[in-house]
Amino acid sequence: MLNEGTGRRLRRRRPVPPPPGDPLGGGEALRVVAVTKWFGSVQALDQVSMAVNHGEVVALVGDNGAGKSTLVNVIAGVTAPDAGEFYVHGEQVAIRSTDDAATFGIRTVHQEQTLADNLDVVENLFLGRELCRGVGPLERVDFAAMRQRAQAMLSGLGITTIADIGSPVAQLSGGQRQTVAVGRATLENYPIVLLDEPTSGLGVAECQRVMELVLRLRAQGAATVIVSQNIDEIFEVADRIVVLHLGKVGAVFRRADTTPEEVVGAVMGMAS
Amino acid sequence: MSENAAPTVHADKVPLGEHARKSERRESRVAGWLSSALSRGTAMPAIASLVVIAVFFQSQSPYFLSPDNLTNLAVQASLVATIALGEVVVLLLAEIDLSLGSVSGATAAILGVLMASGNMPWFIAVPIMLACGAAMGAFQGWWIAWLGIPSFVVTLAGMLGFLGLQLWILGPQGTLSIFDPNIGALTGSTLPAEAGWIVAAIVAVAVVAAALVRGARGRLTMKSFGLPVVLAALVIAGVAVFNASRGVPTAFLFLLALLVLGWWVTQHTRPGRHLFAVGGNPEAARRAGVPVRRIRFAAFTISGTLAAVGGLLAASYNASAGTLTGGGTLLLEAIGAAVIGGTSLFGGRGSVWSALFGALIMGGVANGLDLTNAEQPVKYMVQGAIVLLAVSLDTILRRRQSRGRQIGGVHV
Numbered sequence A: 001m002l003n004e005g006t007g008r009r010l011r012r013r014r015p016v017p018p019p020p021g022d023p024l025g026g027g028e029a030l031r032v033v034a035v036t037k038w039f040g041s042v043q044a045l046d047q048v049s050m051a052v053n054h055g056e057v058v059a060l061v062g063d064n065g066a067g068k069s070t071l072v073n074v075i076a077g078v079t080a081p082d083a084g085e086f087y088v089h090g091e092q093v094a095i096r097s098t099d100d101a102a103t104f105g106i107r108t109v110h111q112e113q114t115l116a117d118n119l120d121v122v123e124n125l126f127l128g129r130e131l132c133r134g135v136g137p138l139e140r141v142d143f144a145a146m147r148q149r150a151q152a153m154l155s156g157l158g159i160t161t162i163a164d165i166g167s168p169v170a171q172l173s174g175g176q177r178q179t180v181a182v183g184r185a186t187l188e189n190y191p192i193v194l195l196d197e198p199t200s201g202l203g204v205a206e207c208q209r210v211m212e213l214v215l216r217l218r219a220q221g222a223a224t225v226i227v228s229q230n231i232d233e234i235f236e237v238a239d240r241i242v243v244l245h246l247g248k249v250g251a252v253f254r255r256a257d258t259t260p261e262e263v264v265g266a267v268m269g270m271a272s
Numbered sequence B: 001m002s003e004n005a006a007p008t009v010h011a012d013k014v015p016l017g018e019h020a021r022k023s024e025r026r027e028s029r030v031a032g033w034l035s036s037a038l039s040r041g042t043a044m045p046a047i048a049s050l051v052v053i054a055v056f057f058q059s060q061s062p063y064f065l066s067p068d069n070l071t072n073l074a075v076q077a078s079l080v081a082t083i084a085l086g087e088v089v090v091l092l093l094a095e096i097d098l099s100l101g102s103v104s105g106a107t108a109a110i111l112g113v114l115m116a117s118g119n120m121p122w123f124i125a126v127p128i129m130l131a132c133g134a135a136m137g138a139f140q141g142w143w144i145a146w147l148g149i150p151s152f153v154v155t156l157a158g159m160l161g162f163l164g165l166q167l168w169i170l171g172p173q174g175t176l177s178i179f180d181p182n183i184g185a186l187t188g189s190t191l192p193a194e195a196g197w198i199v200a201a202i203v204a205v206a207v208v209a210a211a212l213v214r215g216a217r218g219r220l221t222m223k224s225f226g227l228p229v230v231l232a233a234l235v236i237a238g239v240a241v242f243n244a245s246r247g248v249p250t251a252f253l254f255l256l257a258l259l260v261l262g263w264w265v266t267q268h269t270r271p272g273r274h275l276f277a278v279g280g281n282p283e284a285a286r287r288a289g290v291p292v293r294r295i296r297f298a299a300f301t302i303s304g305t306l307a308a309v310g311g312l313l314a315a316s317y318n319a320s321a322g323t324l325t326g327g328g329t330l331l332l333e334a335i336g337a338a339v340i341g342g343t344s345l346f347g348g349r350g351s352v353w354s355a356l357f358g359a360l361i362m363g364g365v366a367n368g369l370d371l372t373n374a375e376q377p378v379k380y381m382v383q384g385a386i387v388l389l390a391v392s393l394d395t396i397l398r399r400r401q402s403r404g405r406q407i408g409g410v411h412v
């Protein structure tokens, strides 16, 4: 997976940026410039540029097929873009894999393909970031510690709908599965969090928990991008709203300066 | 694997009809117990089958459960179980390795050339042979992991290619004798009775002590303590049986050591858990940052290495490497053993112990049929029926569990 668009050879790895300690620090966390992605003859992203600051929540909205998930996947290192530049904390980086994205402090909750059905809730929460103890050949996954952390995290999130965190996620309902997927974003203090339709399929109470989570992320100084189809939700948490339309940035609004009608109009492609 | 077969998808995706609901209720009692047992990777169904086989053949021939026969069975099952262990590792990924028989045959031939023609001592020849097996597995793993070629195709090619290599190495003669006593001892020797008891004591004490230590940390339940006690009792009983004959077979002890190592790696290490994650949902694993390609590559390297270990056992057992080494039904028995033991063909579900239990079931049935003077054709047909039964069970369980969601098998 080569990031051809960047045109330069970039160092593959950088240390994880320090987690944001100062909520008022502001400052740009992530910027993408002119990202383009073709799927065969379909152009999913056309010169998309956007940025998100620490302590800010940016909502990404648009019709089905507008390219929201594609943009999230590109930033998460899941999909290789055809062109585009990426900056984390102002420094240009190449995101060639999910591993790279994790190294830069980017944590993503995807819209789909999030869980391994055969593993239990705890293992899914920690998938790819398992807690270990012991050294060398005796290094082993610390299931007890993971269990404890998972329990603490779920109750911290106010999630009481998952009875047994030791059961395979195949046995959970759609909403419970989504809760597990969203829970992953809270394992550590990630500086950059991407949430692709985190509330889809969730109950009223759980939606509210996710909104509280997003606000907490903002208070902690994380830079958050949230994809959502729900206008009320967006106006509840977002500082800025980026509208994607047919793979292009259609409009950008500050929440304080706009109305739901205006945003809906832009989503539907009407000139505002 | 035929993951995307249209009928299956249809049946999975439309579970709401009255008919589907009714039939689900009907099969739910038995299958519910089975699926909860199997999804947790327990070996209960396999153990139950072993008991049935033991009772049945004992009633047919009083020699079946005699210490002598059980000792022979343990040695014979070691070869199939070793290859089956390699198969389990790739099956967990929802892949398959058809080359394991040929790899074991080719590596046995390499061992033969090194020792018979090259006069190399065993402690140099054996590591070289194992490295060759690892290289063959790695070569195939590269095509599968980095080029995305289906493992069925790559290892089918490997099966033919490495068989060719085996025949080419052996040359017109066709057989290389391996007279080295150290190699022979692997399958030919047994532990002295006292050594067997010492091993049994150490294992039993260690297992129970580990359970007690855990219990002291406040997690001692009947369930967590019962299993170690049963295990300790089994080990002691096993040694008693073997000692009533020639003693614990070295090959069987070696196999158990391999299985314990495999159990540790698959259940307790990160790469091992990633094996299950990739088998369950490769795309989700990739998105979560699991190095999917490296895991696939490593799995095939390991299965190739284990095939070489199988080749070593075969060479030891036959005191030679020939054109038939690793051939015949060995590969199919190994795949059958893995599945009968409870490892799913669809990935993400199973355990290394299924290699042992499956090999004992396959070997036990073959052995029992031999004792009752059944003909070879009957043996094949019975073994075929058992494999069919096991795979059917696996498929039904999977359909029940998936409940319309796709489990695993999606190739990235």
Ligand SMILES: Nc1ncnc2c1ncn2[C@@H]1O[C@H](COP(=O)(O)OP(=O)(O)OP(=O)(O)O)[C@@H](O)[C@H]1O
Pocket: A039, A040, A042, A043, A044, A062, A063, A064, A065, A066, A067, A068, A069, A070, A071, A111
């Ligand atoms: N893997 C793929 N292969 C081919 N085309 C794709 C692929 N992924 C997305 N597309 C196309 O790219 C476009 C954007 O898709 P994307 O998933 O980003 O939309 P979205 O904005 O997330 O929509 P939704 O609201 O439905 O989630 C669509 O036209 C889609 O058909």
Ligand SMILES: [Mg+2]
Pocket: A068, A069, A070, A111, A196
């Ligand atoms: Mg989407």
